[in-house]
Each structure stands twice: as structure tokens, then as C-alpha cells.
Amino acid sequence: MKVKLLKHQLEVLRDTESRLVCLTGGYGSGKTAAAVHWAISRGFANTKLHGIWVEPTYQLVKRVAIPDIKAALDSMGIPYVEHKSEMALTIGTPSQWFKIYFHSGQHPERIVGQSAAFAILDEAALMSEKVFRNVLARVRHPAARLSQVLLVTTPEGFNYVYDRFEKNPKPGTRLIRAKTADNPFLPPEYLEALREQYNDQEFEQYCNGEFVAMSGAVYSRFDRDRHLKPCTAPLDAELTIGADFNIGKMVWVLADWNGESLHVFAEHITHNRTTEESAEILDDKLRALFRQWGRKYEPKSIRFFCDASGSARKTSASRSDVQILRSFGWRVVHTPKNPAIRDRVASVNRALARDVLRFDAEGAPHTVECIQQQGYDAAGMPEKNGLDHGADACGYLVSNLLPIRGGTFKDYKYH
Numbered sequence: 001m002k003v004k005l006l007k008h009q010l011e012v013l014r015d016t017e018s019r020l021v022c023l024t025g026g027y028g029s030g031k032t033a034a035a036v037h038w039a040i041s042r043g044f045a046n047t048k049l050h051g052i053w054v055e056p057t058y059q060l061v062k063r064v065a066i067p068d069i070k071a072a073l074d075s076m077g078i079p080y081v082e083h084k085s086e087m088a089l090t091i092g093t094p095s096q097w098f099k100i101y102f103h104s105g106q107h108p109e110r111i112v113g114q115s116a117a118f119a120i121l122d123e124a125a126l127m128s129e130k131v132f133r134n135v136l137a138r139v140r141h142p143a144a145r146l147s148q149v150l151l152v153t154t155p156e157g158f159n160y161v162y163d164r165f166e167k168n169p170k171p172g173t174r175l176i177r178a179k180t181a182d183n184p185f186l187p188p189e190y191l192e193a194l195r196e197q198y199n200d201q202e203f204e205q206y207c208n209g210e211f212v213a214m215s216g217a218v219y220s221r222f223d224r225d226r227h228l229k230p231c232t233a234p235l236d237a238e239l240t241i242g243a244d245f246n247i248g249k250m251v252w253v254l255a256d257w258n259g260e261s262l263h264v265f266a267e268h269i270t271h272n273r274t275t276e277e278s279a280e281i282l283d284d285k286l287r288a289l290f291r292q293w294g295r296k297y298e299p300k301s302i303r304f305f306c307d308a309s310g311s312a313r314k315t316s317a318s319r320s321d322v323q324i325l326r327s328f329g330w331r332v333v334h335t336p337k338n339p340a341i342r343d344r345v346a347s348v349n350r351a352l353a354r355d356v357l358r359f360d361a362e363g364a365p366h367t368v369e370c371i372q373q374q375g376y377d378a379a380g381m382p383e384k385n386g387l388d389h390g391a392d393a394c395g396y397l398v399s400n401l402l403p404i405r406g407g408t409f410k411d412y413k414y415h
Contacts, residue, residue: 003076008178009034012150013041018174020136022124022151022165025178026207027194028186031152032064035120036072038150043091043098045146046117050088050099052135054111054119056126056340058104061087065102065122105131117144125156126340132160155211156342157380162211180207197221197350197404205380206342218345218374218382218391221352228368231256231265231360235293239286241268241330242397243306244389245321250278251389253367255397261356262401264394267364275321283328299329305400307392308338333400341382344395347404357398366390 005013012023012034025031035053043051055061066082066089073080073091080091087102103111105127111134119135121127132151139149153161165175180191194207199220204210237258244251250273254266268285270278283299290297304325325332338344348371351357359368370390377383382391 003037005034005037006030006178006182008176008182009037011176012038015174015176016146016148018148019172020149020151020164021174021176022153022161023176023178024153024155024161024165024209024211025182026180026209027154028180028183028190029178029209030183031154031178032068032122033072035122035150035152036068039069039100039118039120040072040076040078040091042118042146042148042150043100044096046141046144047092047096047098049117049141049144050101050114052103052111052114052116052119052138053100054103054105054121054127054131054135056105056123058106060122061102061104069100108134111135111138114138115141117141117147119149121149121151121153124151124153125159125161126153129160154342155205155209157376158211159379166211177209179209196353197346199349202346202349206346212380216375217372218376219348219352219371221349222371223352224372226355227352227358228361229263229358231263231358231363233293234263234265235290235295239302240397240401241302241304242393242395243304243321243325244393244396245275245307246389248272249386249389250275251366251393252278252282253364253390253393253397257401261358262351262398263358263360264367265360265363267367267390269366275324279324279328300331302330304330304332305396306332306334307396308334338396339399339403343404344392344399345382347399347402348391348395350404351398351402356402364390367394370394 008023009030012021015021023031023034039051039053053065055065069089070080078091079093080089082089088099090097090099092098108128108131111131116138119139121132121135124132136149139147151161165173169175180194195203198206201212204212234256237256240255240257242253248271250270252268253264254268256263256265268282270281287297306322322332322334348357361368367390370387371394374387374391375383382388
């Protein structure tokens, strides 16, 4: 059966000489589709053996990897059996079959034992080098007829992917690049939407698949003239709070949400306090705020969007941070895992570009300082320099209420 592939996808499949192949590409460039067809190809080249597929999280295994492979197999009429308890697929006929085991990069210690014929690391730059090393050590089956490891990823600063494939490539390695614009099946507005939310450096990295030295402000779309505005009626809409949990310094931001835009009007900062102590202080502040504006204080009407680590038990308390917040009557929203840093940053930058995120400079001076001044470190990641707490708290709020995956950034079907 003939399958239409983009040029860079075909390059990946045709390389049977390189031991390590890396496809770096922009959003929507068809990286995962390339990995799917590569996995099927290498599987049938190594019949009656198995391969490994690794995603950054189990959620991505369940939501992306397995469904995408099953969809491709269905479209090509290739039979398969899913083994949910093993997190695996057996693909092919009884006389010509292979198996793929799926793993999460969150647990590299579990990628042990079996000898595989081939492996795929999807979004490899979001995983640690230990994951890569463990996978590489597994791809060693003596009966393998085509033993390779494929990495597909959007660049994320200067990490091990950059070192191995760009800076110091060794014999047997190959780097293939793809741009978002290389995929003619994307809606025309998709690329323009990406241009809107990224500066030039970010666009090169996330849309052109280039490793770049990120510099300057993380929140490059911030403009004091446009985004600083007094909040004259903070309780006219829904009160929402973004919370970043830390032992030394805890920063929570308070914002007015009208269903379309956010206005950060206050901040709650405590030092060397437990979550319960900080929550007690905030509860008193909120009661005073509601009295000031002549409103009835109803904790259940207030939503917290917080750091996912808050669902884990802390050594400083018998209850988790989330349980503590809920004990005050507030509604707490959190995902099993924090959004990717790049997505959180992108959501804030897009909100700033669209003027749907504003700040009250008098009520939230530290948060304004964080958004205005946080820069990138040498690895191209937002600096951990004390300005990250307020920015992260704001990011949890924005990435939940104004996510880049919603609206213009809906789930497109990439060919």
C-alpha cells in the first residue's frame, strides 16, 4: 500500500545506515507521523522481535502514541492486537509480526531488561539524557536485521540532543530538520498564529526546528504601556488565583476573569511559611477584600489553578497542598502534570500579544517585575533567579484559562 509522506518524513524512513537518527521540527511539521511510519517500517524489518516507544509522560502514550499508531494501521489495513495491561501492541499477521512496548520518560529506571531491535523517543528534548541512555542500552537484540534509534523532537535549548546531533555528531548519527511551513496540509492561519505568540528566536526554535541561543526576556510580548492598567472593580467577574508552591517563597496571584481576559490585580507572597499558614493569611485577606467591596464571601466561587506538585504530600504537613486549599472551601484545579514550560510561556506570550492579560502595577508589583525581567539561562530555559515564582504562578493561571491548545490552537490532524 502506498502512503503519502512529506520530504523529511521520507528521508527518515530511507536512512537505513545511521544507528541514531534525529528529526527536529517545528510544531505541526509531522514529526510524530514520521515516527509512526518509521516504527511500522522498522518493525516489519525486524519480524518476531520488538521495539520500544518512549513518550515524556504516560498521558502522551495513551493520548498520542498508541492512538496515532492504531489509526495508521487501520488506514493501511494492517492487523494488530492491543495489550493494555502491558502497554503494548502486537502488529502484523501470525507469520509476520512484531511488538512495540510503550514507556514513559518519567520512569527511566523501568526501561530495562528486554533487548529490543529498534526504539523511538518522541519529544526527546523534553526527556532526560538518562532516558536516552537507558533506551540506547536496550537496542541490542542479536537477531535484529535493522537496529536503529529514532529521536523526534522540537528543540529545547542546548541539551544532550544538541550535543549529540548538532555540536559533536559522531559517525553513525544523522540530524534531519523540518519546518512547520514544510507541511502543506496545515491550515494557513496556523503558522500565523504561531508567529503571533513567538518572538524571532522562539519562532526559529519552535517553528523552524533550529537550536538557538535564547536570550532576552522570557515574556517578550510584555509592554508596560499596553499591559499595565489599574483594576478598578476586581470582584465584578470571577476571582481566580494562580499558585506556585515553594517552601522558601510562596507566590500566589489574584486575577479577575471575565471569560475572555484576565486582569491580575493583587498578589499574596509569604516567606518560610507552610501552605496552611499562607492559606490562613490569604483567607483573612479575601474576607477583608470582599467586605471592602460590599460582596458576600463565598469560598466555593473562587478557583485556584496551581502547581501540579501540590497534589503530593509535603514533609511539612500531614495533608497535601491541594487538600489544605480545599479545606478552606476553595475550588482547586490542577492537572496530573504541569504543562510543558514552553507551553506555559507561550500561553502567557500569546495572551499578552492579544491584550487579554493585564496587570495592576500597584496591586501586583512583584508579579509585574517577574513578567518584565525574567530571562533565559545558558541552556535556553527560563532562569531560576527568584523571578520565576510570580511568573510561574501567573503561567499556571493563564495556561489553564487561555491555553495555546484551545481556540486557534485546536488539535489539528497532521498528515
